Amino acid sequence: MASSPDSFKIGIAGLGTVGVGVVKILQQNQDLIAARAGRSIEIVTIAAKDQSKDRGVDLSTYEWADDLLSLAQNTDIDCLVECIGGDDGIVKETVQSALENGKDVVTANKALLAKHGVSFSKIAEENNCALLYEAAVAGGIPIIKTLREGLAANEINSVFGILNGTCNYILTTMEKTGRDFDDVLKEAQDLGYAEADPSFDIDGIDAAHKLVLLAGLAFGVEPDFDALEISGIRSITAHDIKAAKELGYTIKLLGITKHINDQYIQTLEPCLVPSYSAIAQVDDAYNAVMTDGDFVEQTMMQGKGAGEGPTASSIVADLIDLAKGYKPHAFGQTSAKLKKVEWQNNEELECPCYLHLVVKDEPGVLAEITSRLSELNISIDSLLQHGHEEDGSARIIIMTQTAPFKTTSESVKSVEGLDCVLDKPTLLRIEEV
Amino acid sequence: MASSPDSFKIGIAGLGTVGVGVVKILQQNQDLIAARAGRSIEIVTIAAKDQSKDRGVDLSTYEWADDLLSLAQNTDIDCLVECIGGDDGIVKETVQSALENGKDVVTANKALLAKHGVSFSKIAEENNCALLYEAAVAGGIPIIKTLREGLAANEINSVFGILNGTCNYILTTMEKTGRDFDDVLKEAQDLGYAEADPSFDIDGIDAAHKLVLLAGLAFGVEPDFDALEISGIRSITAHDIKAAKELGYTIKLLGITKHINDQYIQTLEPCLVPSYSAIAQVDDAYNAVMTDGDFVEQTMMQGKGAGEGPTASSIVADLIDLAKGYKPHAFGQTSAKLKKVEWQNNEELECPCYLHLVVKDEPGVLAEITSRLSELNISIDSLLQHGHEEDGSARIIIMTQTAPFKTTSESVKSVEGLDCVLDKPTLLRIEEV
Numbered sequence: 057m058a059s060s061p062d063s064f065k066i067g068i069a070g071l072g073t074v075g076v077g078v079v080k081i082l083q084q085n086q087d088l089i090a091a092r093a094g095r096s097i098e099i100v101t102i103a104a105k106d107q108s109k110d111r112g113v114d115l116s117t118y119e120w121a122d123d124l125l126s127l128a129q130n131t132d133i134d135c136l137v138e139c140i141g142g143d144d145g146i147v148k149e150t151v152q153s154a155l156e157n158g159k160d161v162v163t164a165n166k167a168l169l170a171k172h173g174v175s176f177s178k179i180a181e182e183n184n185c186a187l188l189y190e191a192a193v194a195g196g197i198p199i200i201k202t203l204r205e206g207l208a209a210n211e212i213n214s215v216f217g218i219l220n221g222t223c224n225y226i227l228t229t230m231e232k233t234g235r236d237f238d239d240v241l242k243e244a245q246d247l248g249y250a251e252a253d254p255s256f257d258i259d260g261i262d263a264a265h266k267l268v269l270l271a272g273l274a275f276g277v278e279p280d281f282d283a284l285e286i287s288g289i290r291s292i293t294a295h296d297i298k299a300a301k302e303l304g305y306t307i308k309l310l311g312i313t314k315h316i317n318d319q320y321i322q323t324l325e326p327c328l329v330p331s332y333s334a335i336a337q338v339d340d341a342y343n344a345v346m347t348d349g350d351f352v353e354q355t356m357m358q359g360k361g362a363g364e365g366p367t368a369s370s371i372v373a374d375l376i377d378l379a380k381g382y383k384p385h386a387f388g389q390t391s392a393k394l395k396k397v398e399w400q401n402n403e404e405l406e407c408p409c410y411l412h413l414v415v416k417d418e419p420g421v422l423a424e425i426t427s428r429l430s431e432l433n434i435s436i437d438s439l440l441q442h443g444h445e446e447d448g449s450a451r452i453i454i455m456t457q458t459a460p461f462k463t464t465s466e467s468v469k470s471v472e473g474l475d476c477v478l479d480k481p482t483l484l485r486i487e488e489v
Numbered sequence: 490m491a492s493s494p495d496s497f498k499i500g501i502a503g504l505g506t507v508g509v510g511v512v513k514i515l516q517q518n519q520d521l522i523a524a525r526a527g528r529s530i531e532i533v534t535i536a537a538k539d540q541s542k543d544r545g546v547d548l549s550t551y552e553w554a555d556d557l558l559s560l561a562q563n564t565d566i567d568c569l570v571e572c573i574g575g576d577d578g579i580v581k582e583t584v585q586s587a588l589e590n591g592k593d594v595v596t597a598n599k600a601l602l603a604k605h606g607v608s609f610s611k612i613a614e615e616n617n618c619a620l621l622y623e624a625a626v627a628g629g630i631p632i633i634k635t636l637r638e639g640l641a642a643n644e645i646n647s648v649f650g651i652l653n654g655t656c657n658y659i660l661t662t663m664e665k666t667g668r669d670f671d672d673v674l675k676e677a678q679d680l681g682y683a684e685a686d687p688s689f690d691i692d693g694i695d696a697a698h699k700l701v702l703l704a705g706l707a708f709g710v711e712p713d714f715d716a717l718e719i720s721g722i723r724s725i726t727a728h729d730i731k732a733a734k735e736l737g738y739t740i741k742l743l744g745i746t747k748h749i750n751d752q753y754i755q756t757l758e759p760c761l762v763p764s765y766s767a768i769a770q771v772d773d774a775y776n777a778v779m780t781d782g783d784f785v786e787q788t789m790m791q792g793k794g795a796g797e798g799p800t801a802s803s804i805v806a807d808l809i810d811l812a813k814g815y816k817p818h819a820f821g822q823t824s825a826k827l828k829k830v831e832w833q834n835n836e837e838l839e840c841p842c843y844l845h846l847v848v849k850d851e852p853g854v855l856a857e858i859t860s861r862l863s864e865l866n867i868s869i870d871s872l873l874q875h876g877h878e879e880d881g882s883a884r885i886i887i888m889t890q891t892a893p894f895k896t897t898s899e900s901v902k903s904v905e906g907l908d909c910v911l912d913k914p915t916l917l918r919i920e921e922v
Contacts, residue, residue, distance in 0.1 A: 085643070085783070088644060089642060091826050092641045092709075092822050196788060201635075206623070209518060209804075209805030337770050338767075351805075355793075358767065369642045372784075388525050389527075
């Protein structure tokens with residue numbers, strides 16, 4: 057294919073699901089994309105480990121780059137599309153080299169950006185190019201553009217996100233079927249919704265990468281992944297989900313970041329949200345992000361958070377912006393203006409809590425626990441006692457009244473030490489969104 | 490206030506709720522707006538009927554324009570913010586004059602744009618300026634930017650919107666309380682949620698203006714308000730809402746536009762949607778827009794659809810884009826590329842329907858109606874008979890199976906002619922979103 061002098065020329069590094077999705081959109085929708093971008097977007101060069109593999113898409117008119125660095129430095133391209141993954145090594149070098157050579161970079165790589173986003177955005181500014189990453193957070197949902205531009209008139213107070221489709225699928229299926237975590241995880245793995253090593257998803261790492269990027273954009277601060285405390289969903293049982301439901305709540309793995317007074321808070325943890333709330337209705341593999349701004353108030357976006365089509369849709373949206381000559385700053389303002397803040401974790405939040413205790417099924421146990429909580433100044437809002445197990449244990453579910461989470465959390469550690477408490481308690485925060 | 494040479498200078502025409510909201514945001518968030526825009530946004534001149542009225546905001550540092558046209562032509566401003574309303578006369582002249590003088594225009598005026606959007610966008614292109622209108626559709630929800638940019642990689646298949654907060658508030662309240670339309674409308678008027686003359690909202694005109702703008706953007710076509718058939722919510726009764734709920738549905742006033750095969754369809758009407766669907770959960774004065782794109786699939790955004798803060802948030806977002814030097818085309822591509830299409834209405838859609846008949850409470854009536862429907866090839870999916878009224882009438886609720894709406898609609902006209910049918914039937918489409 058002869059290269060057109062005024063087209064926007066790209067090189068794609070990585071031809072897995074996402075890279076192939078980008079090729080498919082650019083081929084299938086080329087006319088409407090050209091109309092919207094004001095010129096055509098042209099794939100000039102590609103790179104992937106295996107050149108011979110059949111990827112179900114015609115790659116015959118594109119040049120294969122010799123290696124990633126030569127692709128990044130190819131003088132024929134305006135933009136590098138990075139679809140490889142990984143937060144260091146050759147991928148980092150490739151992205152950095154492209155930016156240093158004045159090429160725009162579009163990526164879905166949340167891990168890379170959570171770690172190097174600020175330094176990369178500085179390099180982009182020095183070289184008059186852009187670093188865009190709509191696809192890195194919540195797949196097809198244009199939440200990066202929404203925070204960076206659509207809500208830019210607002211001081212953002214908070215962002216809540218369901219940011220990992222695998223976790224949301226597991227929690228939703230547990231709620232719908234009453235089955236336990238391990239069982240549903242195994243099914244999700246069999247169906248290909250979860251990886252063979254599911255840790256990255258279910259321990260919250262993937263969602264955490266996305267959360268720190270949202271926090272950076274929302275508040276105009278440097279993302280700080282290392283400052284984030286992360287809890288995944290491994291410890292959530294069918295009992296918890298059932299008890300929460302009885303009490304009018306749904307358990308969701310939430311990324312939460314808030315700017316309250318002069319405190320910046322970020323936390324990634326399973327929380328109870330009211331079952332009637334919009335965010336509780338977001339089921340299966342869907343993602344959602346709810347924002348609160350001082351003038352716009354609450355808005356929420358939801359959609360597919362992963363997969364070939366949605367992720368590639370976001371990458372190509374970034375490419376269209378760049379082809380139009382629109383090159384926004386990675387975090388919505390110059391990197392020099394981004395504040396470096398001290399992050400607090402969920403201990404600073406005031407909230408009611410859900411406490412699940414497995415105790416000896418004996419007279420006096422309930423009195424012992426409630427009086428200990430009372431001594432510790434934890435007020436009980438409601439209490440459920442669940443059945444009597446064959447092993448001589450019983451389950452107590454307590455909803456505490458609003459208190460600093462730090463206080464509730466420390467009190468629960470003290471209750472955990474009681475002889476009548478048989479297992480590690482489950483303590484979850486309630487977010488009355 | 491001394492004018493800064495590199496600030497983005499605006500004039501605001503109209504200081505009602507929205508205009509005052511814009512002033513408040515620009516004052517209160519001026520530092521963060523300047524950081525995001527890369528320069529400050531400065532109000533230079535303002536115009537409103539009454540200069541002496543206390544609007545609860547300090548206007549003392551702004552010049553008052555002598556009249557709207559002199560504001561539009563003021564050589565000191567880069568952009569006109571139109572917050573007056575009305576689709577013709579001096580408002581039209583003012584906007585046109587600003588564009589002809591190469592000034593960007595930002596407006597929340599959906600009626601003006603539904604009528605003159607295409608001709609204005611041509612004038613904007615000829616004069617290298619922009620016409621932006623995020624605030625015109627769904628208040629604080631950045632759905633214009635989302636369709637124009639965030640989802641720009643996709644061929645859009647359909648857009649569904651809850652686009653009028655007053656109607657959604659009325660329908661939600663009817664569902665929650667079981668009260669009838671007139672009663673809830675009166676309350677909404679007393680509370681200030683509905684106008685003294687509510688026709689613009691409840692007859693669907695306001696939502697219809699918004700829908701045609703969404704259709705234009707989604708499909709790259711010229712909006713055509715005159716081709717849109719509009720049904721409002723006046724005829725929806727408490728009985729309908731209750732029966733729909735029993736059957737697992739919620740009634741929403743929906744703006745719907747679809748591009749199926751080579752047909753373009755737009756319709757604004759109350760429909761039944763499954764109660765579990767995301768769009769059914771959007772309550773009270775909230776707005777929501779659900780889109781379906783060929784790669785991104787379904788996404789939905791929801792938020793406040795009106796009010797000072799949300800509407801002004803969208804206007805200022807447009808101003809920030811412009812201050813950055815980003816001037817997108819009004820309908821996402823040059824006006825010359827917008828297709829002029831022939832619009833179809835809901836008759837072209839295939840759908841199940843909800844039919845509510847008030848009939849004589851006599852033996853044989855049910856058989857007469859069902860056999861007539863059967864003769865007309867309308868298959869019944871389910872049927873409810875509701876109580877016996879004191880006046881000797883009974884209510885029959887029928888859910889029909891999927892058929893072209895035109896066929897079902899014509900059949901119902903025939904049933905309407907039966908002696909046993911006492912009142913005009915209510916026929917609503919079911920959208921299985």
